[in-house]
Amino acid sequence: xxxxxxxxxxxxxxxxxxxxxxxxxxxxxxxxxxxxxxxxxxxxxxxxxxxxxxxxxxxxxxxxxxxxxxxxxxxxxxxxxxxxxxxxxxxxxxxxxxxxxxxxxxxxxxxxxxxxxxxxxxxxxxxxxxxxxxxxxxxxxxxxxxxxxxxxxxxxxxxxxxxxxxxxxxxxxxxxxxxxxxxxxxxxxxxxxxxxxxxxxxxxxxxxxxxxxxxxxxxxxxxxxxxxxxxxxxxxxxxxxxxxxxxxxxxxxxxxxxxxxxxxxxxxxxxxxxxxxxxxxxxxxxxxxxxxxxxxxxxxxxxxxxxxxxxxxxxxxx
Amino acid sequence: xxxxxxxxxxxxxxxxxxxxxxxxxxxxxxxxxxxxxxxxxxxxxxxxxxxxxxxxxxxxxxxxxxxxxxxxxxxxxxxxxxxxxxxxxxxxxxxxxxxxxxxxxxxxxxxxxxxxxxxxxxxxxxxxxxxxxxxxxxxxxxxxxxxxxxxxxxxxxxxxxxxxxxxxxxxxxxxxxxxxxxxxxxxxxxxxxxxxxxxxxxxxxxxxxxxxxxxxxxxxxxxxxxxxxxxxxxxxxxxxxxxxxxxxxxxxxxxxxxxxxxxxxxxxxxxxxxxxxxxxxxxxxxxxxxxxxxxxxxxxxxxxxxxxxxxxxxxxxx
Numbered sequence: 001x002x003x004x005x006x007x008x009x010x011x012x013x014x015x016x017x018x019x020x021x022x023x024x025x026x027x028x029x030x031x032x033x034x035x036x037x038x039x040x041x042x043x044x045x046x047x048x049x050x051x052x053x054x055x056x057x058x059x060x061x062x063x064x065x066x067x068x069x070x071x072x073x074x075x076x077x078x079x080x081x082x083x084x085x086x087x088x089x090x091x092x093x094x095x096x097x098x099x100x101x102x103x104x105x106x107x108x109x110x111x112x113x114x115x116x117x118x119x120x121x122x123x124x125x126x127x128x129x130x131x132x133x134x135x136x137x138x139x140x141x142x143x144x145x146x147x148x149x150x151x152x153x154x155x156x157x158x159x160x161x162x163x164x165x166x167x168x169x170x171x172x173x174x175x176x177x178x179x180x181x182x183x184x185x186x187x188x189x190x191x192x193x194x195x196x197x198x199x200x201x202x203x204x205x206x207x208x209x210x211x212x213x214x215x216x217x218x219x220x221x222x223x224x225x226x227x228x229x230x231x232x233x234x235x236x237x238x239x240x241x242x243x244x245x246x247x248x249x250x251x252x253x254x255x256x257x258x259x260x261x262x263x264x265x266x267x268x269x270x271x272x273x274x275x276x277x278x279x280x281x282x283x284x285x286x287x288x289x290x291x292x293x294x295x296x297x298x299x300x301x302x303x304x305x306x307x308x309x310x311x312x313x314x315x316x317x318x
Numbered sequence: 319x320x321x322x323x324x325x326x327x328x329x330x331x332x333x334x335x336x337x338x339x340x341x342x343x344x345x346x347x348x349x350x351x352x353x354x355x356x357x358x359x360x361x362x363x364x365x366x367x368x369x370x371x372x373x374x375x376x377x378x379x380x381x382x383x384x385x386x387x388x389x390x391x392x393x394x395x396x397x398x399x400x401x402x403x404x405x406x407x408x409x410x411x412x413x414x415x416x417x418x419x420x421x422x423x424x425x426x427x428x429x430x431x432x433x434x435x436x437x438x439x440x441x442x443x444x445x446x447x448x449x450x451x452x453x454x455x456x457x458x459x460x461x462x463x464x465x466x467x468x469x470x471x472x473x474x475x476x477x478x479x480x481x482x483x484x485x486x487x488x489x490x491x492x493x494x495x496x497x498x499x500x501x502x503x504x505x506x507x508x509x510x511x512x513x514x515x516x517x518x519x520x521x522x523x524x525x526x527x528x529x530x531x532x533x534x535x536x537x538x539x540x541x542x543x544x545x546x547x548x549x550x551x552x553x554x555x556x557x558x559x560x561x562x563x564x565x566x567x568x569x570x571x572x573x574x575x576x577x578x579x580x581x582x583x584x585x586x587x588x589x590x591x592x593x594x595x596x597x598x599x600x601x602x603x604x605x606x607x608x609x610x611x612x613x614x615x616x617x618x619x620x621x622x623x624x625x626x627x628x629x630x631x632x633x634x635x636x
Contacts, residue, residue, distance in 0.1 A: 012422025023433050027447045032412035042448035044413040047467045049367025057417030059455045094350035095362040099375030104330025115341050129345045130360035137377045143417050143461030149365045
């Protein structure tokens, strides 16, 4: 099929993050780009205002499975993961576009049910689909772009030594659910459901921005990995207190059943779409936020003063 | 793979436009959605302004072929088709997101070269990539969302009886190029190049909006099909004068070589990303616009007073 000569590395050799870094090096900016690639969402100015925007590309078999999730659940999760990116900027999504590719023999009802789930999830923040595209493809493809308002976008780069680290939402449930489904089990239900349909804490993002959060991101790769992005972007070190976390009961159950530490799921499990943020130590944390650590001079993320001895990121859960 | 029961039609049975119509029926609106799905772009308000947005999903083998087009050309076309949607609203794109899926064995240089072409095309209007997503997939997937400013968005629904119909840009070249490549030929070059990299008339959209165009769209499905969308949305009839069109020399050459009417390519060829608009008869057309028809009471699109006796739309060219 290809007529390309190939002297350099393949995408697989370069890896996702390597490719992204090289792509970013080629992208310019203009007066409209207040914040470009590299954060949860970009911040763009218009002639008369600004908006934030984020995009995700989901492929059947890699991001969802039709034998695990209903069309409605796939639609909800596709929306949730994008709404979460706007949430993580402290914004509220208002409009989304939806690109959809599928084989011709897919029942139309699957697509319609997916859209219903997508719109239901969007209704939690008052957003709607404003545009889309449909094409034929061998695998089901869902391409989402979410746009929204963020009066004060919270970047990853603003954490300061002395800040408190806090999170909002459920940690570890989705990863415990994935581990459960991967072994052919269907319960505990709370974990399995959290994997199929995450529940991002949609109120918590704008609340944190309003309270003056200095940095924020959502948990898609795993808490330690995502905090690593904040530590790197901010040029700081972060230490977490392992006893401060609320471990959901279903996560403890899965940990016991599978012979794994529940804390592994909490600290390294992906796809939870919880939020983690840093606040000045003088800030009264908004309700729903739990303090779990401190920012200091240095680099990297530690737990109880040590590098965490466990799985290192989301790849172990996928 | 699927566990879905299926009583209803498949996507193939419903067809692209049938599916889109059913999806649209399920989508709500809010105060932010000034114009939702169904036009070239949506118009969305923010807390402090507005923007226009459009999205496209491109799949290898259906929208581009690596043995026909270089990575740079694929990137340029992916950008151009989306910039054209903003152009067709009378807007100027400022920011785009880019979702990219590809197999792990794709040379990374292909992706980087595609992005270079994408950014080059965006530079024609001063826009840039502001965000993206990368995932593994069996086929190459390119998901684009373009956002921009449109002080006075021009919809498809505003054409009035008595208006003049005019176009800007090249008609028929890309379709003639596609027909050429499909038969294994590589020339005439002007046609082949136009298929690989379209040249939307980026100045013409904002000019038309500024001159008070009453309706506008870009030519993606073919002039007659796209004018049909304007006629339907506006509730009017449109008649074209076949002698008024400028037929590019390469289109005439391909027509002769393949034994087809050159006018077929001009009137029904897709993917040209030219613009067609309607203007009050009192408007002085901006430079680059050619008057080719009239709007009247009624419905449907005719040529020289008759239904056009030729291929009926883009599907014949794809």
